[in-house]
Amino acid sequence: MKKNSRGTSPHRTRHLMIYTFLLILVLLYFASRQQRLTMEGQQKVEDAKKQVSVLELKKTKEKPSPDSGDALVLEQEEMWSLILTNESHPVPENINIQLKKIDGTEESVDERVYGPLMKMLAEMRQQGMDPIVCSGYRTKEKQTELYQQQIQEFIDQGHPEKEAEELAKKEVSVPQSGEHRLGLAVDIYSGGHLALDVGFADTPEGIWLREHASDYGFILRYEQGKENQTGINYEPWHFRYVGVKAAQYMKEHGLCLEEFYLDQGLYG
Ligand SMILES: [Zn+2]
The missing domain is CATH 3.30.1380.10 (Muramoyl-pentapeptide Carboxypeptidase; domain 2)
Structure with a gap:
Protein backbone atom coordinates (compact mmCIF):
# COMPACT_ATOMS: atom_id res chain seq x y z
CA MET A 1 0.00 0.00 0.00
CA LYS A 2 2.82 2.22 0.91
CA LYS A 3 4.17 1.64 -2.45
CA ASN A 4 0.81 2.49 -4.06
CA SER A 5 0.24 5.65 -2.21
CA ARG A 6 3.73 6.90 -2.84
CA GLY A 7 4.27 5.49 -6.33
CA THR A 8 0.96 6.09 -8.13
CA SER A 9 2.07 9.02 -10.15
CA PRO A 10 5.40 7.65 -11.50
CA HIS A 11 3.75 4.28 -12.18
CA ARG A 12 0.96 5.87 -14.14
CA THR A 13 3.42 7.90 -16.11
CA ARG A 14 5.45 4.78 -16.87
CA HIS A 15 2.33 2.83 -17.89
CA LEU A 16 1.17 5.69 -20.05
CA MET A 17 4.55 5.77 -21.72
CA ILE A 18 4.47 2.02 -22.37
CA TYR A 19 0.91 2.19 -23.76
CA THR A 20 1.79 5.13 -25.95
CA PHE A 21 4.86 3.28 -27.19
CA LEU A 22 2.84 0.13 -27.92
CA LEU A 23 0.19 2.21 -29.66
CA ILE A 24 2.83 3.80 -31.87
CA LEU A 25 4.21 0.35 -32.71
CA VAL A 26 0.75 -0.94 -33.64
CA LEU A 27 0.06 2.16 -35.76
CA LEU A 28 3.42 1.81 -37.49
CA TYR A 29 2.69 -1.84 -38.20
CA PHE A 30 -0.67 -1.06 -39.79
CA ALA A 31 0.73 1.85 -41.74
CA SER A 32 3.49 -0.28 -43.29
CA ARG A 33 1.04 -3.13 -43.99
CA GLN A 34 -1.29 -0.74 -45.74
CA GLN A 35 1.59 0.57 -47.86
CA ARG A 36 2.65 -2.94 -48.82
CA LEU A 37 -0.89 -3.89 -49.80
CA THR A 38 -1.17 -0.74 -51.92
CA MET A 39 2.09 -1.59 -53.69
CA GLU A 40 1.00 -5.18 -54.28
CA GLY A 41 -2.28 -3.88 -55.65
CA GLN A 42 -0.50 -1.56 -58.04
CA GLN A 43 1.75 -4.41 -59.18
CA LYS A 44 -1.29 -6.58 -59.86
CA VAL A 45 -2.87 -3.83 -61.93
CA GLU A 46 0.41 -3.46 -63.90
CA ASP A 47 0.62 -7.22 -64.47
CA ALA A 48 -2.98 -7.33 -65.63
CA LYS A 49 -2.30 -4.48 -68.06
CA LYS A 50 0.71 -6.35 -69.47
CA GLN A 51 -1.31 -9.53 -69.91
CA VAL A 52 -3.99 -7.64 -71.75
CA SER A 53 -1.47 -6.05 -74.11
CA VAL A 54 0.13 -9.46 -74.84
CA LEU A 55 -3.29 -10.90 -75.59
CA GLU A 56 -4.11 -7.95 -77.80
CA LEU A 57 -0.83 -8.45 -79.67
CA LYS A 58 -1.61 -12.13 -80.18
CA LYS A 59 -5.08 -11.29 -81.34
CA THR A 60 -3.78 -8.77 -83.85
CA LYS A 61 -1.23 -11.33 -85.04
CA GLU A 62 -3.83 -14.04 -85.51
CA LYS A 63 -6.27 -11.83 -87.33
CA PRO A 64 -4.45 -9.17 -89.33
CA SER A 65 -6.67 -6.23 -90.01
CA PRO A 66 -8.11 -6.71 -93.51
CA ASP A 67 -7.59 -3.08 -94.44
CA SER A 68 -3.90 -3.05 -93.46
CA GLY A 69 -2.96 -4.25 -96.96
CA ASP A 70 -0.26 -6.32 -95.31
CA ALA A 71 -2.11 -9.57 -94.84
CA LEU A 72 -0.42 -12.52 -96.48
CA VAL A 73 -2.47 -15.70 -96.68
CA LEU A 74 -0.23 -18.77 -96.73
CA GLU A 75 -1.73 -22.07 -97.81
CA GLN A 76 -0.75 -25.34 -96.16
CA GLU A 77 0.27 -26.83 -99.51
CA GLU A 78 2.89 -24.14 -100.12
ZN1 LIG B 1 24.77 -21.27 -101.55
Whole structure:
Protein backbone atom coordinates (compact mmCIF):
# COMPACT_ATOMS: atom_id res chain seq x y z
CA MET A 1 0.00 0.00 0.00
CA LYS A 2 2.82 2.22 0.91
CA LYS A 3 4.17 1.64 -2.45
CA ASN A 4 0.81 2.49 -4.06
CA SER A 5 0.24 5.65 -2.21
CA ARG A 6 3.73 6.90 -2.84
CA GLY A 7 4.27 5.49 -6.33
CA THR A 8 0.96 6.09 -8.13
CA SER A 9 2.07 9.02 -10.15
CA PRO A 10 5.40 7.65 -11.50
CA HIS A 11 3.75 4.28 -12.18
CA ARG A 12 0.96 5.87 -14.14
CA THR A 13 3.42 7.90 -16.11
CA ARG A 14 5.45 4.78 -16.87
CA HIS A 15 2.33 2.83 -17.89
CA LEU A 16 1.17 5.69 -20.05
CA MET A 17 4.55 5.77 -21.72
CA ILE A 18 4.47 2.02 -22.37
CA TYR A 19 0.91 2.19 -23.76
CA THR A 20 1.79 5.13 -25.95
CA PHE A 21 4.86 3.28 -27.19
CA LEU A 22 2.84 0.13 -27.92
CA LEU A 23 0.19 2.21 -29.66
CA ILE A 24 2.83 3.80 -31.87
CA LEU A 25 4.21 0.35 -32.71
CA VAL A 26 0.75 -0.94 -33.64
CA LEU A 27 0.06 2.16 -35.76
CA LEU A 28 3.42 1.81 -37.49
CA TYR A 29 2.69 -1.84 -38.20
CA PHE A 30 -0.67 -1.06 -39.79
CA ALA A 31 0.73 1.85 -41.74
CA SER A 32 3.49 -0.28 -43.29
CA ARG A 33 1.04 -3.13 -43.99
CA GLN A 34 -1.29 -0.74 -45.74
CA GLN A 35 1.59 0.57 -47.86
CA ARG A 36 2.65 -2.94 -48.82
CA LEU A 37 -0.89 -3.89 -49.80
CA THR A 38 -1.17 -0.74 -51.92
CA MET A 39 2.09 -1.59 -53.69
CA GLU A 40 1.00 -5.18 -54.28
CA GLY A 41 -2.28 -3.88 -55.65
CA GLN A 42 -0.50 -1.56 -58.04
CA GLN A 43 1.75 -4.41 -59.18
CA LYS A 44 -1.29 -6.58 -59.86
CA VAL A 45 -2.87 -3.83 -61.93
CA GLU A 46 0.41 -3.46 -63.90
CA ASP A 47 0.62 -7.22 -64.47
CA ALA A 48 -2.98 -7.33 -65.63
CA LYS A 49 -2.30 -4.48 -68.06
CA LYS A 50 0.71 -6.35 -69.47
CA GLN A 51 -1.31 -9.53 -69.91
CA VAL A 52 -3.99 -7.64 -71.75
CA SER A 53 -1.47 -6.05 -74.11
CA VAL A 54 0.13 -9.46 -74.84
CA LEU A 55 -3.29 -10.90 -75.59
CA GLU A 56 -4.11 -7.95 -77.80
CA LEU A 57 -0.83 -8.45 -79.67
CA LYS A 58 -1.61 -12.13 -80.18
CA LYS A 59 -5.08 -11.29 -81.34
CA THR A 60 -3.78 -8.77 -83.85
CA LYS A 61 -1.23 -11.33 -85.04
CA GLU A 62 -3.83 -14.04 -85.51
CA LYS A 63 -6.27 -11.83 -87.33
CA PRO A 64 -4.45 -9.17 -89.33
CA SER A 65 -6.67 -6.23 -90.01
CA PRO A 66 -8.11 -6.71 -93.51
CA ASP A 67 -7.59 -3.08 -94.44
CA SER A 68 -3.90 -3.05 -93.46
CA GLY A 69 -2.96 -4.25 -96.96
CA ASP A 70 -0.26 -6.32 -95.31
CA ALA A 71 -2.11 -9.57 -94.84
CA LEU A 72 -0.42 -12.52 -96.48
CA VAL A 73 -2.47 -15.70 -96.68
CA LEU A 74 -0.23 -18.77 -96.73
CA GLU A 75 -1.73 -22.07 -97.81
CA GLN A 76 -0.75 -25.34 -96.16
CA GLU A 77 0.27 -26.83 -99.51
CA GLU A 78 2.89 -24.14 -100.12
CA MET A 79 4.58 -24.54 -96.74
CA TRP A 80 7.18 -26.96 -98.18
CA SER A 81 8.79 -23.99 -99.89
CA LEU A 82 8.94 -22.02 -96.65
CA ILE A 83 10.80 -24.55 -94.49
CA LEU A 84 13.24 -22.61 -92.35
CA THR A 85 16.70 -24.01 -91.96
CA ASN A 86 19.71 -22.47 -90.26
CA GLU A 87 22.17 -23.55 -87.59
CA SER A 88 19.44 -23.95 -84.96
CA HIS A 89 16.94 -25.46 -87.42
CA PRO A 90 18.55 -28.48 -89.08
CA VAL A 91 16.82 -30.24 -91.96
CA PRO A 92 15.00 -33.40 -90.74
CA GLU A 93 17.19 -36.47 -91.32
CA ASN A 94 14.39 -38.40 -93.02
CA ILE A 95 13.45 -35.68 -95.50
CA ASN A 96 12.57 -37.10 -98.89
CA ILE A 97 13.50 -34.84 -101.79
CA GLN A 98 12.64 -35.56 -105.41
CA LEU A 99 15.52 -34.12 -107.36
CA LYS A 100 15.77 -32.92 -110.94
CA LYS A 101 19.09 -32.40 -112.67
CA ILE A 102 19.81 -29.02 -114.20
CA ASP A 103 20.77 -29.43 -117.87
CA GLY A 104 24.40 -28.79 -118.67
CA THR A 105 25.49 -28.96 -115.03
CA GLU A 106 26.25 -31.56 -112.38
CA GLU A 107 23.72 -29.90 -110.09
CA SER A 108 20.17 -30.80 -109.08
CA VAL A 109 17.32 -29.07 -107.27
CA ASP A 110 14.00 -30.09 -105.76
CA GLU A 111 11.87 -30.87 -108.83
CA ARG A 112 9.22 -28.38 -107.69
CA VAL A 113 11.79 -25.57 -107.99
CA TYR A 114 13.10 -26.66 -111.38
CA GLY A 115 10.39 -24.95 -113.47
CA PRO A 116 10.64 -21.47 -111.88
CA LEU A 117 14.45 -21.67 -111.93
CA MET A 118 14.54 -22.53 -115.64
CA LYS A 119 12.11 -19.71 -116.42
CA MET A 120 14.26 -17.24 -114.52
CA LEU A 121 17.50 -18.34 -116.20
CA ALA A 122 15.83 -18.30 -119.64
CA GLU A 123 14.67 -14.73 -119.11
CA MET A 124 18.20 -13.69 -118.12
CA ARG A 125 19.71 -15.35 -121.21
CA GLN A 126 17.04 -13.72 -123.35
CA GLN A 127 18.32 -10.39 -122.08
CA GLY A 128 21.92 -11.24 -123.00
CA MET A 129 23.16 -12.34 -119.58
CA ASP A 130 25.14 -15.48 -118.82
CA PRO A 131 23.99 -16.98 -115.49
CA ILE A 132 25.62 -20.25 -114.42
CA VAL A 133 24.27 -22.47 -111.66
CA CYS A 134 27.35 -23.77 -109.90
CA SER A 135 25.73 -25.34 -106.85
CA GLY A 136 22.33 -26.84 -106.00
CA TYR A 137 21.30 -29.74 -103.80
CA ARG A 138 23.97 -31.08 -101.41
CA THR A 139 24.08 -34.35 -99.52
CA LYS A 140 25.05 -34.33 -95.85
CA GLU A 141 28.38 -35.92 -96.83
CA LYS A 142 29.10 -33.16 -99.33
CA GLN A 143 28.17 -30.55 -96.71
CA THR A 144 30.48 -32.15 -94.15
CA GLU A 145 33.33 -32.10 -96.67
CA LEU A 146 32.78 -28.40 -97.47
CA TYR A 147 32.45 -27.53 -93.79
CA GLN A 148 35.68 -29.31 -92.83
CA GLN A 149 37.49 -27.69 -95.77
CA GLN A 150 36.35 -24.27 -94.63
CA ILE A 151 37.51 -24.89 -91.04
CA GLN A 152 40.89 -26.08 -92.34
CA GLU A 153 41.19 -22.95 -94.46
CA PHE A 154 40.79 -20.74 -91.37
CA ILE A 155 43.22 -22.90 -89.37
CA ASP A 156 45.76 -22.53 -92.19
CA GLN A 157 45.29 -18.77 -91.93
CA GLY A 158 46.42 -19.02 -88.31
CA HIS A 159 43.13 -19.13 -86.40
CA PRO A 160 42.86 -21.46 -83.39
CA GLU A 161 40.59 -24.46 -84.06
CA LYS A 162 37.60 -23.24 -82.03
CA GLU A 163 37.71 -19.83 -83.68
CA ALA A 164 38.16 -21.43 -87.12
CA GLU A 165 34.96 -23.38 -86.54
CA GLU A 166 33.00 -20.27 -85.53
CA LEU A 167 34.25 -18.43 -88.62
CA ALA A 168 33.43 -21.40 -90.87
CA LYS A 169 29.82 -21.47 -89.61
CA LYS A 170 29.31 -17.99 -91.02
CA GLU A 171 30.60 -19.03 -94.44
CA VAL A 172 28.98 -22.43 -94.97
CA SER A 173 25.99 -24.10 -93.36
CA VAL A 174 26.73 -26.67 -90.71
CA PRO A 175 26.06 -30.19 -92.10
CA GLN A 176 22.36 -31.12 -92.25
CA SER A 177 21.23 -27.51 -92.17
CA GLY A 178 20.93 -24.88 -94.86
CA GLU A 179 19.11 -24.39 -98.10
CA HIS A 180 21.35 -26.56 -100.28
CA ARG A 181 20.50 -29.56 -98.13
CA LEU A 182 16.82 -28.93 -98.93
CA GLY A 183 17.40 -28.66 -102.67
CA LEU A 184 15.64 -25.29 -102.57
CA ALA A 185 18.68 -23.10 -103.21
CA VAL A 186 21.18 -22.45 -105.97
CA ASP A 187 24.42 -20.54 -106.18
CA ILE A 188 24.57 -18.56 -109.39
CA TYR A 189 27.55 -16.80 -110.85
CA SER A 190 28.21 -15.29 -114.23
CA GLY A 191 30.22 -16.22 -117.32
CA GLY A 192 31.91 -12.85 -116.94
CA HIS A 193 32.66 -13.34 -113.23
CA LEU A 194 33.49 -16.93 -112.41
CA ALA A 195 33.79 -16.49 -108.66
CA LEU A 196 31.44 -16.72 -105.70
CA ASP A 197 32.37 -13.46 -104.06
CA VAL A 198 30.74 -10.14 -103.25
CA GLY A 199 31.90 -8.84 -106.63
CA PHE A 200 29.02 -10.82 -108.15
CA ALA A 201 26.61 -8.23 -106.73
CA ASP A 202 27.87 -5.67 -109.27
CA THR A 203 27.66 -7.90 -112.36
CA PRO A 204 24.62 -7.54 -114.68
CA GLU A 205 23.47 -10.97 -113.45
CA GLY A 206 23.86 -10.00 -109.78
CA ILE A 207 22.02 -6.72 -110.27
CA TRP A 208 19.19 -8.32 -112.26
CA LEU A 209 18.71 -11.16 -109.79
CA ARG A 210 18.54 -8.81 -106.81
CA GLU A 211 15.74 -6.94 -108.57
CA HIS A 212 13.77 -9.72 -110.29
CA ALA A 213 14.42 -13.07 -108.55
CA SER A 214 11.36 -12.55 -106.32
CA ASP A 215 9.10 -12.51 -109.43
CA TYR A 216 10.13 -16.15 -109.90
CA GLY A 217 9.81 -17.04 -106.20
CA PHE A 218 13.47 -16.70 -105.18
CA ILE A 219 14.99 -14.58 -102.43
CA LEU A 220 18.53 -13.42 -101.86
CA ARG A 221 18.75 -15.49 -98.70
CA TYR A 222 21.85 -14.09 -97.00
CA GLU A 223 21.44 -10.37 -97.34
CA GLN A 224 23.90 -7.69 -96.27
CA GLY A 225 22.98 -6.35 -92.83
CA LYS A 226 21.01 -9.48 -91.87
CA GLU A 227 24.02 -11.48 -90.70
CA ASN A 228 22.83 -11.43 -87.07
CA GLN A 229 19.49 -12.96 -88.03
CA THR A 230 20.65 -15.49 -90.64
CA GLY A 231 23.96 -16.39 -88.99
CA ILE A 232 25.59 -16.39 -92.44
CA ASN A 233 27.71 -13.72 -94.09
CA TYR A 234 26.43 -11.76 -97.11
CA GLU A 235 26.15 -14.02 -100.18
CA PRO A 236 24.86 -12.12 -103.24
CA TRP A 237 25.02 -15.35 -105.29
CA HIS A 238 22.82 -17.60 -103.13
CA PHE A 239 19.11 -17.75 -104.07
CA ARG A 240 16.48 -19.69 -102.18
CA TYR A 241 13.03 -20.60 -103.43
CA VAL A 242 10.13 -19.58 -101.16
CA GLY A 243 7.35 -19.09 -103.74
CA VAL A 244 6.40 -15.88 -105.55
CA LYS A 245 3.97 -14.54 -102.94
CA ALA A 246 6.35 -14.88 -100.00
CA ALA A 247 9.39 -13.75 -102.02
CA GLN A 248 7.67 -10.55 -103.14
CA TYR A 249 6.42 -9.89 -99.61
CA MET A 250 9.91 -10.35 -98.13
CA LYS A 251 11.49 -8.11 -100.77
CA GLU A 252 8.87 -5.41 -100.32
CA HIS A 253 9.22 -5.42 -96.52
CA GLY A 254 12.99 -5.98 -96.44
CA LEU A 255 12.70 -9.19 -94.41
CA CYS A 256 15.03 -12.18 -94.33
CA LEU A 257 13.42 -15.59 -93.81
CA GLU A 258 13.97 -15.54 -90.03
CA GLU A 259 12.24 -12.14 -89.82
CA PHE A 260 9.45 -13.37 -92.10
CA TYR A 261 8.88 -16.24 -89.64
CA LEU A 262 8.47 -13.73 -86.82
CA ASP A 263 6.32 -11.43 -88.94
CA GLN A 264 3.96 -14.23 -89.94
CA GLY A 265 4.01 -16.03 -86.56
CA LEU A 266 5.40 -19.19 -88.19
CA TYR A 267 7.70 -20.30 -85.37
CA GLY A 268 6.12 -23.37 -83.74
ZN1 LIG B 1 24.77 -21.27 -101.55
